[in-house]
Amino acid sequence: MGLLDPLKGFGVTFSTMFKKVVTESYPEVKKVPAPRYHGRHQLNRHPDGLEKCVGCELCAWACPADAIYVEGGDNTEAERYSPGERYGRDYQINYLRCIGCGLCIEACPTRALTMISEYELADDDRQKLIYTKEDLLAPLLPGMEAPPHPMRLGQTEQDYYVKGPDLAREAGQRFTNGPQTNGSQEVQR
């Protein structure tokens, strides 16, 4: 060990003072992840507030970690949660199991399930990490109405799927992202 070696050490310390800080002050300052980050799931809504989820369980089928539990339900004229016949009556994702692979998103036939950038998925209670439908549903935007309510954008579910974006635009709804062209998640917050 040379005589000047301790000074070298101070040199490293000193020079570092002028470099960019790599430390993140999480949780005081939250970092914004990459746009396609696989964070928490969200269950999206149609522009009138009806749920996009039809309770088909394809996400649960696709899930390699068996983290998703879905139960379908039957829409009635009196109590409608989604356009069409079927809705997701019960929807749970167990974040203790979820590996964030995104296969569920690919499996979703109605783009009801997407992933948002929220990544704070830790807790000290296992029970709290099972997110239920209330936790996962997208917040209501202006112009949306909390289901159950009748279909507002057309007579049948076809209108929602075929003409949905146009109808929404006609209704003056604000789409921050426009029609989905870049394959990224819908940002509805």
Next chain:
Amino acid sequence: MNATNGADGRDARVGPVTPVLTKRWMSPRSWTLKTYEQLEGYTALRKALRAHPDQLIQLVKDSGLRGRGGAGFPAGMKWGFIPQNDGKPHYLVINADEGEPGTCKDVPLMMADPHSLVEGVIITAYAIRSHYAAIYVRGEALHCIRRVHAAVQEAYRAGYLGKDILGSGFDLDVVVHAGAGAYICGEETALLDSLEGKRGQPRLKPPFPATAGLYSAPTVVNNVETIASVPYIVNGGSGWFRTMGTEKSPGPKIYSITGHVERPGQYEAPLGITLRELLKLAGGMKDNIPLKFWTPGGSSTPLLTAEHLDVPLDFEGAAEAGSMLGTTAIQVFNETVSVPWAVMKWTEFYEHESCGKCTPCREGTFWLAQVLQRMLRGEGTPEDVETLLDVCDNILGRSFCALGDGATSPITSAIKYFRHEFLELCEKNQPALAGAQS
């Protein structure tokens, strides 16, 4: 559709022109028993009842009479399939559910000369040892149903029907049954189902009607014209019958000529006559607008063009030309007609008349009609032509009965001869353009 006012070939040059099947049509009140009896009516019956039934079957076999309903199956052979001494009742069913677009020979025959059919029915029933015959007449032909019904009543009164006909000990009851307006009931097994009171849908074959037909008993199903030919064969003999027509397709035939000709109507001629000769009989093309295309035997037979004017119109000749003789319903179209439009109309007919039993016909005709309608609206693409051909290929030979096959004939033959007309419809939707639009 005029029934009997066409010339019957009396003054034409071709073949033995003496009319046979239509010889009484121009007589006053030709449909009455009185007229019929004056014109050697029911003489064949008396002769037949003296013969042994098997002799009659042999006679018809020798005459080479082929079914006039479209398929051309030898009538005598069909009768011979009926098992004898099996302890079951036998039935004779006359298929008078004439529904093929363009076909209009049976209805005029039954209108003008119903007794020739009734006499044929009695002789045939005697030959196959049947004591019950049904004439299944197309429901829409109400006037015709009444006339046949009246003829049957007349025959009953005159002792030609009922118990112990003409003292021969032979009993026969004839029922005139009205269909309810389904093209499919012209298919023999669907007709039998309909006659039994069920939904008119074709049955699985085998068993064939000859072994298990009406009420699961041996049944002969024959066309009106076939049966109406029988009395003449009995009177004239098989040799005389063979002097008309060709070797394999002997006998006279009623050709129905409709469309753009000067004198549309029924023209009786020996089998094997050509359209060129028939056109002469019918006074040529209307207003001398040239012929564009024609069907030799209704819309289910592939259409032919002006180059087929000399095709002999018998079962073999039509087949050789890539078509079928069918019901000899010759629909003539001149240059003013759009082929895709005509094909679309026919296809809409098949879509409407498909019984729905089998997938290819039910779904295929629905699809074909939509594609053709779209093309006619100017929204087709050249790929649609290939799609049409491929869908036709998926229907032809895959469907349960011949209706599906027949539905493809106009399309495939039209594209074969007039592909350019289909492509012209799609011109503004050329691939490059179509691609840019999407």
Next chain:
Amino acid sequence: MTVAPEQNQQGEAPPVPEGHVRLTIDGVDVVAPKGEMLIRTAERLGIVIPRFCDHPLLEPAGACRQCLVEVEMGGRPMPKPQASCTMAVADGMVVRTQRTSPVADKAQQGVMELLLINHPLDCPICDKGGECPLQNQALKHGRADSRFVDVKRTFPKPIPVTSQILLDRERCVLCQRCTRFSQQIAGDRFLDMLERGVHQQVGTSGTAAIEGAGGTGEQSYFSGNTIQICPVGALTSAAYRFRARPFDLMSTPSVCEHCASGCAQRTDWRRGKVMRRLAGEDPAVNEEWNCDKGRFAFTYTTAADRVLRPMVRDDRSGELREASWTEALRTAADGLLAARKKNGVGVLAGGRLTVEDAYAYAKFARVALGTNDVDFRARPHSTEELEFLASEVVGTRLDDEGVSYADLEAAPAVLCVAFEPEEESPIVFLRLRKAARTGKTRVFHIGQWRTPSVEKTFGELVACAPGAEATVVSALPLRSERADVVEALRRTGSVVLVGERAAEIPGLFSAVVRLADLTGARLAWVPRRAGERGALEAGVLPTLLPGGRPVTDPDARAEVELSWGLRPGALPARPGRDTGAMLAAATSGELSGLVVGGVDPYDLPDPRLAEEALRAADFVVSLELRHSAVTAHADVVLPVAPAVEKSGSYLNWEGRQRPFGTILEGTGAVPDCRVLDTLAVEMDADLFTQTPEATADDLQRLGVYSGRRPDTPREPASAAHRPGQGQAVLATWRQLIDNGSLQDGEPHLAGTARAPVARLSAVTARRLGVVFGEPVTVATERGAVTLPAAETDLPDGVVWLPTNSGPSAVRRNLGAGHGALVTVTAAPTGGEA
């Protein structure tokens, strides 16, 4: 092709001996029985040809055209591809399926594309998704994308066909499986095809009503099968709607607990809850069918009134309170020991037990209670029936003299006596119909009217007044006008089926036995409940020990004592009391205690007596699933496991063992045999019935009785009552779907029950002043039942009521049964019952 070339025309002698032919499928030589369809021959080779309309148990239709293959006959290729589901094998045939023939493959892909053009492709919301033949075959034999860009044909959807079945006409591929099932198998005018072409649709006059026409609301007891055989999601179950996906479900083979048919079933469950039940495959029993009760009635186990914890009646409040097993068993044991010491304890076991549980009751009665007072018959019963069962039924085995389903199918004639096949044993009904439909079997019914069972088995009715059945059966050989019945029964293989109703008609069992002896026809007893035959074999009767041993036979008792490790002479030698006698004894105090299994007092011939007995008895222990009229009087209630939560076996009417395993594990529910075993231990007796397996072993070790059988019953035939002024004789039996407690909690099933009506002949109605369609009141001194009157071909002076349907609870309200005298009056319209 090693066979010498021969004429291959149809109808001639088969060219290959033993009725087989040789052909080639995809290059593989195969010998197939003549008449077999190509699709099935290929299947045996492991070559699966896609199909929709084809079903092995239905007649071929050839409608979907999905199974096209190329066929070469006698060296000549057939011009068109052939539907392999309608083409029978022939000698020298060369078949190329989609695996070797591009033509067949193209044809199949083409048909698949056509099938999908009008299909809504709504798999994500379709209940069939994941188990759908259309989905699977489209992925395997279809194109990846469709060329169809036009407008699909649509229908309003879903529409209810019945309360159980929803119809989605857009998804339908019109294969006609459901309509053929209705017409051929069930014989109901239930579903049929409507309209034509692309608008062709499955429907009933009821679905037509939705579109404007009138409807009659057809129902079928077998409609659930159409859901199961539908190859797409066109017919779906209302009860299972959106409940689960196939990958959520655990499928466990099971056996139906409802009737004595013994259907194999498949129970699908998710997270400890049964989601649905399907018919299982068992060619020897139910083929691939079951009835709607078996399919849909399973929600009773999750009813709110289910007993989950042991309960003891509180001394102070007189109410039942939850208790620990230890406390409850101790209390029960003490009470039973005291009652045994006083005047003895009787055991009412009920007819819904597994063989193992029934055996535990039989052993418990003999070992722990020291009595022969044990009976499983929670329904009208008679001593004559007891004699009949002991002499004719118990111990008959399938491989021996027992009648089987196959025997029914092969029988030249079947006589149904006091037995309503469709209502009481639906699978027996389906077999009878199948047998009769082929024309081989003549089915005769001795009953009161041309019921649907009679109609649909193409049956011939020998009608008589209720109660006169015995006289009629006795007189059959004497009456020349019905000589054909006896003549038909004389033919080898003929069968006489007698139902549980026979116990209500004195002399009928004796008469039936005599008729069977006279004609040589074989005799079978078809009880209604699933556990009755098993309980009979397990010795849950006052006169029979397990294995059909008469209690009066010292050798038989010694055998049992030896096997059970009892001291000689420990088993009581006197026959015990039957259900009715026990109840009477309990009422009068001659019996101090009662152990009651799954018994509903309102099923008993005299419910009032039963309730009095339960009230009067010093001590009542109830082993129950749900709170009932018994638990209301019980001092201790011990919860037992329903069939899904335990293992065991039933014996069906044939005597065929129908074993099943536990479906829902770990629910904590214990079977009756375990409860009784522990209770016996508390009473210082050992049953060795801790588990159903151990119990079965114990029963097995005991073997069957080899001694002389008791004599056949010889009761004189009784005559029917003569109705007086304003009176009629009551005919009654249960309908399949009724108020039974095992059908609770399933409104969809209840919606398909036959409407309860009171049936009378026109003459009777006129005599009694009853107007058809108007309400009529049938009464006894005990009570009255009011139902709309319906005209029926009943004998004069007879009124028919369903035993337990809707407002018609015949036993509870009238205290009467089949053959009783009732008064019949026209009810004031709009008035109260």
